[in-house]
Amino acid sequence: MATTATAASLFQASAGWLAAAAEKLRAAGIEVLAPIEREQGRVDLAPLEGRNGLAANYLNTVLPLKRLSFPETEVILNYDKRENKDVALDVPSAPAGERVVLGCRPCDASALAALDQVFEWDYDDVRYRQHRERTTVVAFACTEPDGHCFCTSVGGSPQGEAGSDVLAYPTKDGGALLKPLTEKGAQLMERLEGVVQPAPEGAKLPAPPLVKPKFDPDKVKPWLDEHFEDAFWTEATLACVGCGACSYLCPTCHCFDIVDEAVWNRGERRRNWDCCSFSLFTLHASGHNPRASQAARYRQRVMHKFKYFPERFGRLACVGCGRCVRTCGVGQSLVAVLADIEARNGTGG
Amino acid sequence: MDSTINGALQQAAAQLLTEGKVGLVIGYGRANGGPSAAPAFVRRAEDAERLLFDATCFANLAVYLAKKDVRDLLRGAASQAVGVVVKGCDLRAVNVLLREHVVERSGVVLIGVRCPGVGEPLLSKCTACDVHEPQGCDVVVGEAVPQAQAEKADRYPLVAPIEEMPLDKRWAYWEEQLGSCIRCYACRQACPLCYCRRCIVEKSSPQWVETSAHLRGNLAWNAARALHLTGRCVGCGECERVCPMHLPLSALNQKMAKLVEERYGFRSGLSAEETAPFSAFAAEDTEEGIL
Numbered sequence: 001m002a003t004t005a006t007a008a009s010l011f012q013a014s015a016g017w018l019a020a021a022a023e024k025l026r027a028a029g030i031e032v033l034a035p036i037e038r039e040q041g042r043v044d045l046a047p048l049e050g051r052n053g054l055a056a057n058y059l060n061t062v063l064p065l066k067r068l069s070f071p072e073t074e075v076i077l078n079y080d081k082r083e084n085k086d087v088a089l090d091v092p093s094a095p096a097g098e099r100v101v102l103g104c105r106p107c108d109a110s111a112l113a114a115l116d117q118v119f120e121w122d123y124d125d126v127r128y129r130q131h132r133e134r135t136t137v138v139a140f141a142c143t144e145p146d147g148h149c150f151c152t153s154v155g156g157s158p159q160g161e162a163g164s165d166v167l168a169y170p171t172k173d174g175g176a177l178l179k180p181l182t183e184k185g186a187q188l189m190e191r192l193e194g195v196v197q198p199a200p201e202g203a204k205l206p207a208p209p210l211v212k213p214k215f216d217p218d219k220v221k222p223w224l225d226e227h228f229e230d231a232f233w234t235e236a237t238l239a240c241v242g243c244g245a246c247s248y249l250c251p252t253c254h255c256f257d258i259v260d261e262a263v264w265n266r267g268e269r270r271r272n273w274d275c276c277s278f279s280l281f282t283l284h285a286s287g288h289n290p291r292a293s294q295a296a297r298y299r300q301r302v303m304h305k306f307k308y309f310p311e312r313f314g315r316l317a318c319v320g321c322g323r324c325v326r327t328c329g330v331g332q333s334l335v336a337v338l339a340d341i342e343a344r345n346g347t348g349g
Numbered sequence: 350m351d352s353t354i355n356g357a358l359q360q361a362a363a364q365l366l367t368e369g370k371v372g373l374v375i376g377y378g379r380a381n382g383g384p385s386a387a388p389a390f391v392r393r394a395e396d397a398e399r400l401l402f403d404a405t406c407f408a409n410l411a412v413y414l415a416k417k418d419v420r421d422l423l424r425g426a427a428s429q430a431v432g433v434v435v436k437g438c439d440l441r442a443v444n445v446l447l448r449e450h451v452v453e454r455s456g457v458v459l460i461g462v463r464c465p466g467v468g469e470p471l472l473s474k475c476t477a478c479d480v481h482e483p484q485g486c487d488v489v490v491g492e493a494v495p496q497a498q499a500e501k502a503d504r505y506p507l508v509a510p511i512e513e514m515p516l517d518k519r520w521a522y523w524e525e526q527l528g529s530c531i532r533c534y535a536c537r538q539a540c541p542l543c544y545c546r547r548c549i550v551e552k553s554s555p556q557w558v559e560t561s562a563h564l565r566g567n568l569a570w571n572a573a574r575a576l577h578l579t580g581r582c583v584g585c586g587e588c589e590r591v592c593p594m595h596l597p598l599s600a601l602n603q604k605m606a607k608l609v610e611e612r613y614g615f616r617s618g619l620s621a622e623e624t625a626p627f628s629a630f631a632a633e634d635t636e637e638g639i640l
Contacts, residue, residue: 073561234422239388243533244533245591248533249533294418
């Protein structure tokens with residue numbers, strides 16, 4: 001349904017605004033990341049230089065937005081063991097410069113809201129917070145979701161506002177309507193004066209495209225609560241070969257491993273993405289593995305997103321971007337598994 | 350595609366299960382309304398009707414033969430043998446598993462399909478395919494596919510464009526490509542021949558291969574993967590197909606396969622009885638590769 005916004009809360013920009021906005025921000029020393037088509041069909045969030053490679057009609061980026069605050073690998077500590085056996089430690093700060101993401105999708109932005117809860121929970125994850133604080137997120141509302149998108153099944157929307165500082169609605173003429181959602185977003189609109197103008201009174205936001213709901217998470221959880229041990233897990237996950245593609249492409253998966261990489265006495269400690277699908281993930285030094293089968297590992301993935309995370313943080317750890325389903329080489333579908341569970345819940349099976 | 354193939358496949362699978370010759374048939378089925386066929390695991394004859402074969406049957410099902418979770422399914426089954434549906438190219442992977450004694454011939458029933466090629470357009474491995482007719486299977490289904498004579502030059506089409514690059518450009522190319530590897534190990538997990546219980550990248554005392562997704566770690570990992578498969582890789586292309594970052598892994602595999610064919614006259618997986626060059630010593634072995 002189209003909604004009418006007040007002039008003060010809505011801005012508009014005309015065709016070519018993205019390049020102009022990027023130019024203006026860069027001139028102010030701000031890093032700009034936008035969806036760039038590196039190869040056919042492969043869109044990444046990357047520094048925007050000129051208009052070259054700017055993706056037009058992209059579904060989503062290959063890698064999720066999380067990597068800007070929680071990169072696939074990042075140095076968290078440098079160490080140097082001196083001759084007197086002292087160890088010099090250096091905790092590198094995240095880069096200080098501001099940056100603006102122009103054009104992630106609302107699902108990816110809403111995942112940040114989930115990640116914020118984890119990384120600012122019992123321990124203040126300094127690096128994550130530094131990255132988040134220096135980033136302004138402008139999400140582009142979706143106009144052409146595909147058949148794998150399921151944001152509406154997990155409380156999201158192709159025009160979802162969670163996690164974004166500004167939500168931009170592309171208009172047919174190549175321009176956009178922009179809705180600032182946070183203080184940061186309002187500041188960005190000020191900075192972009194000349195590129196964006198207050199929208200006229202009565203400007204209408206477009207209606208969201210249809211994303212058909214595929215399951216109801218409230219009907220999934222009761223079954224999860226009762227069926228930690230169930231033959232279903234084995235049956236539903238036989239095809240899974242245990243790679244990490246679904247987790248690594250997931251905007252909300254956030255498990256990590258910590259490794260030391262050293263040359264002689266000096267080295268760096270890194271935080272790397274890790275994944276509960278890997279057999280090594282829970283392997284104990286004793287040789288015992290509490291999640292010995294792929295079924296147990298897949299169960300963990302589903303339980304974490306649809307039971308444990310909601311119990312701890314009051315929201316799902318899934319935003320319905322559909323990347324896990326699209327990327328899986330053996331047709332393993334989280335959506336199908338959840339729909340199956342919902343059906344079982346209904347029948348008490 | 351041959352329209353009678355599904356019926357023949359289902360009948361063959363049902364018969365094997367009914368006669369107790371296998372406890373499980375691994376084939377393809379239509380799952381979750383997805384565009385491609387997905388692996389299907391059939392343990393009862395009446396479920397064999399789920400099986401199909403069409404141009405979307407990409408996955409190399411040989412990968413499941415070495416997976417413990419799949420073997421565990423046979424616990425308590427009358428037969429401990431596994432029936433597996435294989436295209437000619439997938440069969441080459443089974444042959445390597447047999448020659449490397451990962452799978453015993455008596456433990457597997459091979460259901461070959463005469464495959465005219467998969468993908469729309471055809472995958473490049475299919476345009477140069479010379480194994481349309483699977484050899485040495487227990488059952489073969491599907492209509493005969495005309496076998497064009499594939500030239501050696503056609504087998505490694507991805508190599509030449511990279512070999513033609515000057516060294517600095519080639520390095521830049523691989524730096525860019527492998528630099529974007531995220532270390533999800535989809536390539537390894539989808540590979541029927543990456544069956545090590547503990548991969549070298551998982552050996553951490555000492556850490557032989559850095560696990561970080563930086564260029565150094567990624568080069569080490571991808572080189573280790575390619576080298577470990579040299580003389581073994583059968584070119585099924587699963588690693589590249591499942592790579593979420595679309596890395597050109599087949600180009601690496603083809604380069605290694607081309608070298609092995611040129612130096613040893615060997616193509617991996619054409620028979621289960623073959624002796625692989627790196628598994629045997631011969632006095633006349635070329636020493637070209639020895640540093």
